[in-house]
Amino acid sequence: MSPAAPETTAPDPVLAAERAHLRRAADCLTAMRAATAAVTDAGVDAWAAERLGAARAERLRALAADPGVPPSFGRTDTGTETFHIGRRHVRDADGTPVVIDWRAPMSRPFYRASAADPQGLVRRRRFGFSGGELTGYEDELLGQGRDGDGRLLREEIERPRSGPMRDIVATIAPDQDDIVRAPLAESICVQGAPGTGKTAVGLHRAAYLLYTHGGQLARTGVLVVGPNRAFLRYIEQVLPTLGEVDVEQTTVAELTARVPVRGTDAPEVAVLKGDARLAEVLHRALWGSIAKPADDVQVPLAGRRRRVPVERLKRYVDDLRRRGRAGADQQVLHHAAGRERLAVLVAEDARRQAEEAGGSPTDAETRRAARSPEVRAFCDAVWPARDAAELVHALLTDPALLARAARGLLDDAEQALLRRPAGPLHRAPWTDADAVLVDEVAGLLERTPGFGHVVVDEAQDLSPLQCRAVARRLAAGSLTVLGDLAQATSPWSAADWGGTLAGLGRPDAAVRPLLRGYRVPGEVLDYANRLLPLIAPGLPAATAVRRGPGSLRVRADGVLPDVVRELAARPGSIGVVCADAAVPGVAAALAGAGLPAAVLTDDGAAGPLAVVPASLAKGLEFDAVVVVDPAAIVAAEPRGLHRLYVVLTRAVSTLVVLHAGDLPEPLAE
Numbered sequence: 001m002s003p004a005a006p007e008t009t010a011p012d013p014v015l016a017a018e019r020a021h022l023r024r025a026a027d028c029l030t031a032m033r034a035a036t037a038a039v040t041d042a043g044v045d046a047w048a049a050e051r052l053g054a055a056r057a058e059r060l061r062a063l064a065a066d067p068g069v070p071p072s073f074g075r076t077d078t079g080t081e082t083f084h085i086g087r088r089h090v091r092d093a094d095g096t097p098v099v100i101d102w103r104a105p106m107s108r109p110f111y112r113a114s115a116a117d118p119q120g121l122v123r124r125r126r127f128g129f130s131g132g133e134l135t136g137y138e139d140e141l142l143g144q145g146r147d148g149d150g151r152l153l154r155e156e157i158e159r160p161r162s163g164p165m166r167d168i169v170a171t172i173a174p175d176q177d178d179i180v181r182a183p184l185a186e187s188i189c190v191q192g193a194p195g196t197g198k199t200a201v202g203l204h205r206a207a208y209l210l211y212t213h214g215g216q217l218a219r220t221g222v223l224v225v226g227p228n229r230a231f232l233r234y235i236e237q238v239l240p241t242l243g244e245v246d247v248e249q250t251t252v253a254e255l256t257a258r259v260p261v262r263g264t265d266a267p268e269v270a271v272l273k274g275d276a277r278l279a280e281v282l283h284r285a286l287w288g289s290i291a292k293p294a295d296d297v298q299v300p301l302a303g304r305r306r307r308v309p310v311e312r313l314k315r316y317v318d319d320l321r322r323r324g325r326a327g328a329d330q331q332v333l334h335h336a337a338g339r340e341r342l343a344v345l346v347a348e349d350a351r352r353q354a355e356e357a358g359g360s361p362t363d364a365e366t367r368r369a370a371r372s373p374e375v376r377a378f379c380d381a382v383w384p385a386r387d388a389a390e391l392v393h394a395l396l397t398d399p400a401l402l403a404r405a406a407r408g409l410l411d412d413a414e415q416a417l418l419r420r421p422a423g424p425l426h427r428a429p430w431t432d433a434d435a436v437l438v439d440e441v442a443g444l445l446e447r448t449p450g451f452g453h454v455v456v457d458e459a460q461d462l463s464p465l466q467c468r469a470v471a472r473r474l475a476a477g478s479l480t481v482l483g484d485l486a487q488a489t490s491p492w493s494a495a496d497w498g499g500t501l502a503g504l505g506r507p508d509a510a511v512r513p514l515l516r517g518y519r520v521p522g523e524v525l526d527y528a529n530r531l532l533p534l535i536a537p538g539l540p541a542a543t544a545v546r547r548g549p550g551s552l553r554v555r556a557d558g559v560l561p562d563v564v565r566e567l568a569a570r571p572g573s574i575g576v577v578c579a580d581a582a583v584p585g586v587a588a589a590l591a592g593a594g595l596p597a598a599v600l601t602d603d604g605a606a607g608p609l610a611v612v613p614a615s616l617a618k619g620l621e622f623d624a625v626v627v628v629d630p631a632a633i634v635a636a637e638p639r640g641l642h643r644l645y646v647v648l649t650r651a652v653s654t655l656v657v658l659h660a661g662d663l664p665e666p667l668a669e
């Protein structure tokens with residue numbers, strides 16, 4: 001590696017030149033923004049409001065002025081040409097590129113070149129920043145077979161966390177880049193150990209796809225699904241920092257929020273309600289409510305009445321009913337569309353009769369016939385319009401209805417588990433799992449609008465029916481599934497990805513591993529990995545990209561406030577993770593010692609010192625983590641060891657494990 005210039009007092013000509021280039025790029029960017037704003041302001045407010053939206057325009061302006069986001073983070077030299085790489089294209093007034101967007105094909109060697117395979121580069125230069133100021137650089141003379149030593153990568157990872165997740169655009173690794181730049185048509189499942197960058201890679205893939213397939217994806221949209229609001233708060237700034245403000249980021253609970261959730265299910269009930277068999281029960285309940293036509297229908301058409309005989313009516317209904325299941329071509333007839341279609345078939349029958357009798361009813365007359373009170377009454381009797389919430393409510397409160405729909409699928413004990421007391425629909429004690437059932441029925445009634453690409457994070461925890469809810473939002477698009485089977489804590493967690501991918505509608509998605517751990521120092525990762533043979537015997541352990549001597553402290557005698565006070569002496573965030581039931585006690589102990597900590601909630605954002613219920617720790621990270629009483633975390637739930645594995649892998653710099661009693665066995669020695 002060539003000289004890395006740390007903070008210097010003597011002027012470094014390379015630094016001076018790069019700073020000048022950055023200043024120029026910043027000026028050009030400001031000019032580009034000003035030009036865009038001028039266009040927007042010049043009497044095209046309606047367009048601007050519609051296309052950009054006030055919030056988006058605001059965000060773009062903020063980005064332009066954000067000193068924490070330098071216009072370039074590195075450069076490539078081919079020997080004849082130099083390209084600066086940044087978060088977005090910057091060009092000067094003549095249109096000459098000043099910075100190349102990281103997603104452009106020309107930027108690819110920046111991420112892929114190595115000493116063994118320089119990809120036409122003689123040098124790769126990475127910049128180091130401090131407070132938005134260029135303070136150093138690292139050169140890799142690839143042409144001479146010399147790779148870098150990763151010092152800047154290490155600095156970047158260990159830069160104290162002060163808020164939400166940051167992008168990794170300056171340091172995406174080749175194996176990550178492979179996934180980020182995979183073709184749009186490819187659905188991918190990223191199985192990665194904690195801190196290997198799955199979330200980061202998924203978000204950068206979304207940004208890459210939007211850049212590369214802008215037109216197509218701008219129409220169909222990109223959706224990111226995370227486990228809860230706290231997690232979304234944590235990740236939600238990554239895409240805007242990359243210039244992508246039009247991505248919808250949500251949770252399964254929000255996707256399926258068709259009924260007000262006021263209740264909770266016992267665990268065994270939640271498991272059953274998430275079971276794939278329920279999809280079939282609901283399908284039967286809905287389509288089974290279609291009746292057999294009992295009488296002929298008299299259809300008023302063009303001033304005459306035409307009788308459509310019951311036998312033909314039965315055939316129309318049967319044909320349509322058959323199309324309620326996916327055929328070989330996967331085109332499913334939705335229930336509401338089936339009802340419309342039935343009315344049209346009846347009216348067309350009458351039209352044919354009229355034509356055979358020498359008449360010629362018009363299209364408009366036929367449409368009117370389809371909407372006539374007679375035909376409507378027939379459809380109401382045979383193929384009534386249904387409401388998703390009403391149907392699920394009826395199924396859960398009417399044992400006879402449930403028994404009919406569940407015959408051969410759910411035994412008596414399972415049916416009893418599902419039952420809830422009868423009561424008015426508007427006061428129904430809906431649960432999260434019920435909401436997914438209602439969404440399932442809504443998806444049978446009408447087509448759910450689908451996105452062009454969906455990124456689903458922490459996918460190992462999805463129930464089969466939650467998978468179906470996500471799959472409905474996918475339509476013909478592709479999927480990026482992110483997860484770690486070793487961190488699976490929900491009751492439906494499986495030992496492999498097959499079921500989840502099938503449930504998500506992409507059984508053939510390739511499973512791609514990520515095995516280099518960025519977040520957690522080697523000492524901490526090795527410690528957590530001791531649990532792997534117990535919780536996920538088939539999975540290979542990740543190796544950390546860096547070691548951190550002293551990063552792991554396992555203490556039987558530690559006093560929590562003292563430990564926290566000591567950690568707080570260093571910059572960065574602190575997460576105190578404990579069993580959910582211990583949260584009030586831990587928060588009180590800290591407050592009592594003059595260390596007020598915010599308790600992280602499902603929809604809250606964490607402050608610099610947060611008490612984190614173990615059940616919410618997934619996906620998050622803190623510079624320092626204190627795990628309080630690991631045995632209680634394990635004892636709190638059936639997959640407690642998996643939960644412990646999650647919480648032990650949240651620390652970027654320091655992990656302190658405080659235990660009063662025995663440690664879980666693999667961690668004891």
Ligand SMILES: Nc1ncnc2c1ncn2[C@@H]1O[C@H](COP(=O)(O)OP(=O)(O)OP(=O)(O)O)[C@@H](O)[C@H]1O
Nearest residue numbers: 168171172173194195196197198199200518519619
């Ligand atoms: N190539 C990289 N360069 C710098 N930092 C990286 C890189 N890849 C990942 N990181 C950092 O490592 C940390 C973990 O990343 P991320 O949260 O995406 O991992 P994950 O695999 O989703 O973890 P978990 O399974 O624990 O949720 C983040 O701080 C991220 O910025």
